[in-house]
Amino acid sequence: MSKGKSDIQIDSEIIDGIREGDNLAIEQLYQIHFPPIAQMIVNNRGSREEAQDIFQETVMVLYSKINDGDFVLSSKLQTFLYSVSKRLWLKHLTRGEAKYHKDPIDDYGESLAAEEAIVDHEVIEERLLLVESSLNGLGEPCRTILYDFYIQGKSMTDICEKFGYTNADNAKTQKYKCLQRLKKVFFKVVNSY
């Protein structure tokens, strides 16, 4: 049983690493969990490149789940990743065909959990990609001002210096205008759906 325990330890180490954006955790994830998933995909009419894509998508699903708040691993990490990959690959294969194609010998509970995780991930991914693309679509100097202030957490004084504003009030006005524009762009896209 000591082996099983160390597995669980490795799993939680990886999860913590991913929450903190640790590259070592990603590498470990690749080394331990990529080969069986790649094998599964290659054995099911997939190429090595497609296996890479599916695995990365799977890791992003895991990432969404971990950063979604209180993530509790209900099974082994391998099981979770495997079933998510399987769902994703199945979806990839049945693209344009029946949307829900269920493998009859699938473990129902496991695949349901995987499906939920995928749907949650897709919702989060869509919103965040939209935020990102809206920010990137703003143009300079707005993008950098907002990026420095909100994401990097720099102070307004630093930003003033960087952009050469004469006083902090000017910078604040500029930041406010940029934020309003960002919201406008974001909502325009959201409402156009």
Place this chain on the structure above:
Amino acid sequence: MKDLNEQDFLDWADAYLREELSEEEKRQFEAYCEANLVHKELLEWHRTFVGDLKKADARANFKRDLIRIGQGYGKSYQPKSTTKVISLWDKLKLNAAVAAAIAIVSVFSTLWLTGYYKNLKKTTSDYSALRRDMNTVKRNVNAQNAAIQNIHNTKDNAKETMHYGATGFMITKNGYVVTNYHVITGADSVHLQNHKGESFKANIVFTNPEKDLAILHINDSTFKSIKSIPYTFKKQDSDMGEDVYTIGFPRDEAVYGQGYLSSSTGYAGDTLAYQISIPVNPGNSGGPLLDKEGNVIGIISGKQKGLDGAAFAIKTKALMETLNSIPADSLNGKNVVLNNKNLLHNLSRTDQIKKLQDYIYIVKVY
């Protein structure tokens, strides 16, 4: 502190969210939000939006790292991907081998079962051997009558033997006769009959299926050794255009046929035969082919189907080779000594034939 404008509120909210405010100021801000519900809502919204901005950036960074690591990992694993085709072959190797084996077996067994191989030989050769089926029709009718009469008899009647006729001629004065191998194949007994009607029993001394030659020896008490044979054997090849003739038994009487040597090779380029232009028919097989001086230059063997005037004769050279290859113990001390004195040399054709025909036999095979 009543209505702040949106910009000022958001500045304040940013400071609050970034926890730059003192405890006192925090309480003030929270109190303000409680009092101003519009701004409270704006705060919540702003908090989510800023959170999303941070999350989006963190996610983008994570994804970039993931892809970078994945590429590095994919490179180190590259060799494995090249084995895909080989692994597919490994998987299907057994199936392919079994399928191929079944295909081969079924093709050849089908061909064999449908008699393709038997027909192949028949259909590809338009060479026709010239032995004569004697009384074919009569024999068939007799066999049928017998079958009808014996339809209730359980015991099988003795099978009617095959009966063929052809020609043969004497090669030595002590009773050796040559004919075609195809004439005597499957023979129970062989009888030779000359034009006077005398019949002698003969043994098969030697056969050469490749050259289609058979050497018989007359083994009959009524047969007396003759003084000499009037013709000789010409061992060299004869030339194209030479006048040749033959005597054979396409029916029960001797029939004379005359023509010329039309090619120095036989059927399908056979160098041990001539092509001759003489009307020959079933029964002519084994007859001597003579030139105008009365030398035997060949033995009539067959003709080509569907082609007029293309008959074939085996060269004397092939006969000599066959005679030389006879094992000594097959001869029972009676050596094959060929005649070398030509008695036909200066005779007219009719006189030649008169002298010749005593030595030409109808070969009857039972």
